[in-house]
Amino acid sequence: MASVQPAMPKSWYLPSKPHKFCPGCGHGIVLKALGEVIDELDIQNRVVFGCDIGCSLLSWNFFAVDSTQTHHGRTTPVMVGMKRANPDLICVGYMGDGGGYSIGSQHVLNSAVRNEKVTLILVNNTNYAMTGGQLAPTTLPGQITETTPYGRDVAKTGYPTRGPEMLAAITTDGAYIARGTVAKFRQMKNFIKRAVQNQMEGNGFSFVECLSTCPTNWRTNARQTWDFLEDEMEAYFKVGELKSPFGKGEK
Amino acid sequence: MVEKPITGTKKAFMTGNEVVAWAALAAKADIMFGYPITPQNEIMHYWTRLAPKFNREFLQTEDEISAGFTVCGAVQAGKKAFTATAGPGNVLMQEPFGMAEGMRLPTVAIIQQRGGPSSGTVVYSQQEVTLTTYGGNGEGHRIVYSTSTHQELFDYVIKAFNTAWKYRFPTFVLGDGYQAKMREPLEIYDPEEKGIELVPAKPLVGLPGSIGDEREPAHLCNIYSLEEELYEVVLKLAQAYEAVAPEIVEWDEKMCDDAEIIVVSHGVVSRAAYDAVGILRDEGIKVGYFRPITLRPFPEKQLREAIKRSGAKKMLIAESSYGQLMRLVRQEIYGETIEIHGLLMPGLGIVDSDIVAKAKSLL
């Protein structure tokens, strides 16, 4: 059946559009990928979408799926609790670098070790954007933020967190771990689709980090924004599948 | 020799969070631990800009639990450490503050109240009174100052360090989102030049002297084996606290001598209360003003005294919460027969006309 791809995913919630993300923000791109995945897998009625505090908070009424807003860093345990209570739900947790690698890190780590059958999507834009651009676990060395006004000093604050690498190391078979980038939409969407399918098949813990843009807090114009994402961020945060029960994925 | 952040006294125009950072510098705080949460982020923004110039340290921790415990660690090492937080961050910090209570650690924390419960709003409230005065699983052996102006934020942050290190109870400066972001003039100064002695910090670990020959090792704990042991510990804490409470307690009262209604408020709301009392008095209505500055220890004797002296039959409690100050007052003045009424506006700013209207409705 030949059909025209709708411009807006059916699983998007129309009354909350146009959305409120900043111009140039990568969140809209990630959420579009997720929306298309929900449509293609036809799971709109089974998905529960959880969001964190931070810019991910703006996604709380983004989808026409049942959604719940949690506390900062606590999206993961809320999704875990939901899934354990009702395994028929497809629990998708959405968070930022703080919600997943800082205040939420113990939850992500433990859920991974326990192989919780939830899907977590973490948007990495190297700063705490919503609160004004403070240091994040993923801030790059030398990067200027409101709490590293002289640049991130790795001697004092360590190196940026490589989440998927850590999670791949501590998970066993059945887990799905990947890192995508909004610069490579089809690949990122494919990773997200596999992360959701992994949960649907009951295999285990599924996690996708998405490299994303924040021109507002980076104070970059369009060209500078993409340079930072494609050159600097990708140099440090390698894109690809780190672990997959589906066999080798596309690069 | 590193220069002082402030020399002499000077007039400045600042925002509340900024005042906190400068006051901590002036009080010779050594290190700040913190985690981003609105509305106190500028305390970190200013501290991170200024600290390196004065050889002070900073760490943005992974969350508020860590920020609280790192402060506990730093004070045990004998350094003046502080943190700042709000709302859900304050909830998380109750675990470390509990440890500070149990171990008598001189922690200093600035709380900029925001709407609750849960994520509430980032803006303002007075809904963290219960949490800050009696949070955690202890008996509330803590010192809490509730400020209302930027001058007080400056004065009391400096005082908080002195109070904490002198009396060794976790000490708090309870502000709010409005105070944090408002701008007003104040005088900033070097406390020592003004004759305010800064209480020195003392380590509990890493003490000088060789273990065995010159000293015993320090063994610090907050857990006990038997109920009887804990009972003794808590009683001792209570006695120590009650012994110094009269020195620490602070309050302000005006026009209570012949008042028929006493308006009780704290923090930024007391500014509106003071204006309201003035307006009502101008209209010939006999209203008095009472403001606890320390919420812990609460000026209970002084409030009872004001009630007795005035013979007031009614009390009006104005607060931006659903009764947290009221609960505290009721508990403290139990037995008084004065009628207690509330202007309870959780998360909402209160202006003088609100209080005037409510007071008039009680006549």
Place this chain on the structure above:
Amino acid sequence: MYFVYKNYNASVLGILGGVSSSNIIMERVVEAYVGEYASGKSEVAINRALELKEQSWEVTLVDLDTVEPFYTLRPLKALLEKKGITVVGWEAKETFGLGETGGLIKPAVRWVLKRSGCIIMDIGYGVHGAHTLNLVEGAYDDPHLKVLAVVNVARPMTATVGDIIDYVKHLGRVDGLVSNNHLGNDTTVEFVEQGHRVVLEAAESLGIPVVCAAVDERLREEVAKIDFAGVPVRYIKRYMPGAIW
């Protein structure tokens, strides 16, 4: 297409760019107010927008405060729009009782220089200084753009000549200073005068002009005796206290 539009716009503006009350055709005003936190950027920007509106210009005021937008222009948006100024920025209630105030830029901000008339940008504080202008398409190429740093010596970070010079240097491009020295309700004439001298000295050292001195209009009579050294005075009506609470 873009270039044709831009040239068309420029030539149209040259003819229709707005008319002052004395019927002289002038070029439009594009100003970005930068500076220390709470230095008075928003207050100066709002007053400037209103001043230009009085001169019959079409005026757009832009909220580019990325660190604490909820506390600046937003609450005043409705009030300013009633006075005929277009405000590009979110209103608090539009952005969903968002737990967090945030770096939310309204998409229209990106293209704001495409609009006709005067554009006044209120650039919030932040460690990146004037680089926030990167977020406005074509800002640095705009021939009319003036980046003005608002300075108040009552702010501890910009209290001395040396402080101001260091601060302005780290901001990036700054074309002029606005001397906005005050202590809120405690402002005295002496303070305004002394502060102005400090700003003048810093400006000279930096090689940029002091574009104007901003003074609370309630002090109009009292400051008449001050010698502002040829710097024009803008009398400011305070709107910002209405922004909080």
